[in-house]
Amino acid sequence: MGLREEKKERTRRQIADTAxxxxxxxxxxxxxVAEVAAEAGVSEATVFNYFASKEDLFFxxxxxxxxxxxxxxxxxxxAESPLAAFRRLLLTSGGLLARLDEDPRALDRLRTINRVIAGSPSLRAREQLSFARIAETLAASLPGDPVTAHVVAYSLVGVQRSLVQHVRTAILAGxxxxxxxxxxxxxxxxxEHGLG
Known part of the structure; x- marks a missing residue:
């Protein structure tokens, strides 16, 4: 990554962290968004250069x-199936779900994230869009029949969504x-063994 790209990534990260x-x-x-821009030390236009909407900034x-x-x-x-790879990555790749047992701050971040999402209809809608985008991108990367690729992708992302919902339900219940x-x-x- 060149210096220009590094600077852009730092600015993007600064805006996201401030938000x-x-x-x-x-x-x-x-x-x-104006408050985010002012706090991050950039213009509102700069925020929108990096993020199309406030919801995109959050997610x-x-x-x-x-x-x-x-x-x-x-x-x-x-030799690894898409299911085995997704399982491995979801449980070990550093997401908050994977770090919950290891990082005491992860639970606080999950509480904050879920409290903010639960309090915002626009964020709940954008979260569903995010999961759909992940599934569509995953389906496009899988070989073979497009219908089968979509079934696989949406099933795998469905596990992730179900875990997120389980966490949210628990957290909102204290x-x-x-x-x-x-x-x-x-x-x-x-x-892996089929839903039948």
Whole structure:
């Protein structure tokens, strides 16, 4: 990566990190893009150069993580199935779900993220769009029949969505989500052996 690209990535990260602090402190709906820009030390136009909407700014991390899952499945070893690769990546690639047992701050971040999403209809809608985009991108990377590729991609992303929903339900009820790895393994085993 050249110096120009590094600077752009730093600016993008600075805007996203600044927005996250503001969203966590005040809620998504109460923060304007102008406030994010001022706090990040950039113009509002600069924010929109990097992010098409405020919702895109919020979901930048989920979108980037989803693309890393897609890239990991696309670059998997030839002997590894898409299901096995997605399972491996989802449970070990550094997402908050994978770090919940290891990183004490991960639970606080999950609480904040889920509280903010639960409080915003536009974020809940954008989250569904994010998962659909991940599934569509994954389907496009899989070989073979397009219908089969879509079934596989949406099933794999469905496991991720189900785990996210399990975590959200637990957190909003004031509980700590437990046994995520075991629940993920159970879901992937169900897919691996067929739903029948």
């Amino acid at each position: 996250w602090v503001l969203f966590a402190d005040r809620g998504f709906e109460q923060v304007t 930048e991390r989920l979108d980037r993580y989803g693309l890393s899952l897609v890239d990991g499945v696309a670059s998997r070893p030839a 509980e700590i989500p437990d046994d995520l790895a075991a629940r993920a393994e159970q879901a992937f085993t169900l897919l």
